[in-house]
Amino acid sequence: MSRPPSRRTMRRPLARRIDDFLRDWSLPRQLAGQPHRSDAARSTLSEGLRPRLEQADTVSTTICPYCAVGCAQLSYVKDGRLIHIEGDPRSPINQGTLCPKGAATFSLVNNPQRLSRVKWRAPYSDRWEEKPLDWAMERIAQLVKRTRDETFVHKLPNGTTVNHTMAIGSLGGATLDNEENYLIKKVFSAGLGLVWVENQARV
Structure with missing residues (x-):
């Protein structure tokens, strides 16, 4: 019949754990005067740590x-x-x-809810349909052309030439650079006759 472990034997694992903790903990080594930028700051945990971005390819x-x-x-x-x-x-x-x-x-x-496909809802429809990007770009171009043709004003009643449309507006994105904004202004104002050309950065 085996004897139950003595209190001294039961205290050994706890003492060993405390001893291992104090030996591995960096604070006692730093308090002892070791420089915190060298081995004094190392521990078993820190040795096993890896840069979280090293897996990026x-x-x-x-x-x-x-x-x-x-x-x-x-x-x-x-x-x-x-x-x-x-x-x-x-x-x-x-x-x-x-x-x-x-x-x-x-x-x-x-974000799993981010839209990554073109969604289109037909007039008076109660559901969205997925459409190809080429189809959407072509439809936007057709609607812009049709709206411009239907609302384009060559001259005001007093005879002043304006060559513009007030039915279409442009709101640029804040990340557009100077060159892109320059081209947008030229295309929309000089090419299409838009009056309302604005940028998110100024709103």
Whole structure:
């Protein structure tokens, strides 16, 4: 018949755990005078830690889509899927920082409710239909052309030449650069005769 373990034997595992904890914990080593930037700060846990982004197979640069500041971002991708977004420290604009909206770009991209296909609802219909992108672009072009032709004004009643339409407007995105905005203004104002040309960055 075996004897029950003595109190001394039962205390051994606890003492060993405490001893291992104190030996592995970095604070006692730092209090003993070891520099905190060297081995004193290491532990079993920290030795096993790995950079969370080392699994990314592609790192690309992009611009935050939310406002007119134009903060640069680094996008980490693995197997074609975004796994993390952070500020680009090389940017003179944000220098690696992001506001809460910019930091939430990750959820914007990976949100399961994000629409990734063209949705169209026919007039008086009660349901949405999926359409090809080419079909949508062609329909937009046709509607713009038809609306312009139906509402285009060459001259005012007093004889002043205006060559414009008041029935179509343009609202540009905040991430458009100067060159893109220049082209939009030329195409919409000089080409189509739009009067209402605005940009999100100014609203």
